[in-house]
Amino acid sequence: MESVLEDRARIGVPDAILLEDYLNESVFIDNLKKRYQQNIIYTYIGQVVISVNPYTDLGLYTEDCLEKYRNVNFYEVPPHVFAITENAYRSMVAETTDHCILISGESGAGKTEASKQVLRFLAATSLHRREMDRVRDRLLQSNPLLEAFGNAKTNRNDNSSRFGKYMDIEFNFKGDPVGGHILNYLLEKSRVVHQEEGERNFHIFYQLLAGAPDELLEKLHLQRDANNYFYLKQGESCTVDSVNDRADFEAVDHALDILSFTTEEQEAIWDVVGAILHLGNVAFKADDDGLARVKDETPIVNCSKLIGCDKDVLRKALTHRTIEARGDIVTSPLNPEQAVYARDALAKSVYERVFNWLVVRLNHSLESPESGRKTLLGILDIYGFEIFDKNGFEQFCINYCNEKLQQVFIELTLRSEQEEYYREGIEWEKVQYFDNKIICDLVEEKHKGIISLLDEECLRPGDATDLTFLNKMNSHLATHNHYFSYETSDNSKDEFSQKKRPVTAATQFKNSLAGLMTILMSKEPSYIRCIKPNDDKRSYYFDEERVSHQVKYLGLMENLRVRRAGFAYRRAYEIFLGRYKSVCPATWPKYNGPAKDGVMAIVQHLGYHPDDYRMGETKLFIRLPKTLFLTEDAFQKRKQELATMIQAKWKAFVCQRKYKKMKAAATVLAKHWRRVLAQRLRVRRKWAVGVVRAFVKGFITRNDPVNPTNARFQQLVKCEFLLRLAKSLPKSVLDTRWPDSPAPCANASAVLHSMHRTYLARKYVKALQPEKRAMFEEKVLAEQLFKGEGQLP
């Protein structure tokens, strides 16, 4: 962060806590805008990342960029989702605590893109070993698969997630990703049967029709044109420029293989997707009694073939209602409207089950084979908040979910920040903020909240409609400050009453959210707050009014005020001491005193200014990132020194070990060689004595003394080797024969040794293996000797 401070006049401040006028919302937004216009989409508030959707590829996620953010301090690099991910990852590994990254923002703000980059960054932390590559590929391939089945084009976003996703990535003690687990929340299944104007069904339907090979389509009795299918053409938007269904089908196909879906499983998936399309084409007409009759048998036949059920059973299931009452099964015929409802309910339910099964199956693929303690890093990409204009049940749930997330944000950052200062006995200026608990209570409070009222309404005898439900809410909630009534028509087929068992749907969702909140609360959170700069999906266009609205409901100004009034960093004394004890001689290498005193010693050793920190009951509080940054730098420097020391010790140890081994080997070799030499010498001497005797005998016999001044003789005598050999001969060989004549004796000795030299050379060259020659360095000697052959007398 410090590295980019000098540019602040041009590109604003990288962390909003550095803004002079930090209470002013327009200054805050202006900072975001300034940066956005310079293609800088990320800005911090402390450790919360604000991301403004650029709607264009700015080259922010290249491999180089990914490397740039690896193993670096959060404050050393410009703001980025990679930086916050690296920070969470490093804390997770260093402190072996579970973390989570919460990504929020309205639909189209860039949550899914951010979550993909977070996952990519984490998956790439592994070493490139085969097993790790397998895990990484599976983690990454889960995305295209879930997106195909769970995302759709909406008017706000061409690739909108229509389900909530929480993914835990599991790491082993070395920090390698070893597996993962996905939790999915409330799929917007109503989209299967109905889409708003300009919107599409889930991507997978279009992908199958556009990308499947002809044989597969034929097997599924499908035609390529999506306009042939009732469920795909209601939004009148079968093709979207920014979506390539054909290529995406291939990606899904590839993902299924990587995730080891069997051929049977893959076929079953396509059968069900095809069956839903056929089911949508089942139309009804009224017979004379006003009861439902199927207009055309073909879709029924095709659908029943694909789902493996008898066509008559399917037809009956769509046109009749079966009720079990006190052990009796009663079947009653439906009118065409009711049959359409039954058809749609079946399609939605089948699709939802396929989706849930996919997640279960994915989890099976992502299961870690490693046992032992794993640390978790969760990524939450929940559906984006949408302005409440559709009045749909799912829309209500999505917004309720976002309110709950805001609760977690308030709980974990704002309130806990204030409570922590209080608990730790730290003086600070209390900041007021809007607590949305009142909104959450309005929705979820037992017996009084909207969900309880909905459950009651659906359970009571008689027909429940939107209007009856609205009346109920009006009578119970009219005085609530945050309740606004709305208008509805008395329509018995409306959204709420369509939930045949709404008590389960709404309460189930409430319960699953409560479970999610528990998971999130048990982890160290990091935040990515996504902002949508405009409603037109336009790049380089920053609509200040739209941004201001989001800044407000995301509570960013409150977040900034709390952050600015407080401390940027806090850590339990034990953790801080554990990390930084090496920087201070008083705490290194051994320290047995209380952690707080140890931290105090470190702080004093590093020369913190008294205003820059506070010592709480159990934690150290550091006001500005700069101070922490300096501490981290000192630690990194010290780490280098320690690493050098360890390296030197290790190198010395390795060298010593090597030296000892060599010495032992040399001793063995020397012993061996001495024995070989001694043996050879014995043989040589024996041979030489024999030859000398024979030669001297012949020499004496011929009485042909060699002239000692002869040049060749001189040359031979000069040969050091011969001299040495001559010296090694037993004098007695010659002395006994020639006691008074040293010259002929020397001459005889020289001639004798020349002969011996030739013999030896030949013998060596023949006998010695090249490597042996090299080993004992005899090769050179032997070659020299061999070359000298022509000089023999």
Ligand SMILES: Nc1ncnc2c1ncn2[C@@H]1O[C@H](COP(=O)(O)OP(=O)(O)OP(=O)(O)O)[C@@H](O)[C@H]1O
């Ligand atoms: N960082 C980014 N860089 C480039 N384009 C982006 C980025 N973030 C988002 N976009 C563009 O904006 C579109 C919408 O983003 P995304 O799907 O992530 O929104 P979302 O918040 O997940 O929406 P929803 O809640 O509807 O799922 C993407 O399809 C992409 O085109």
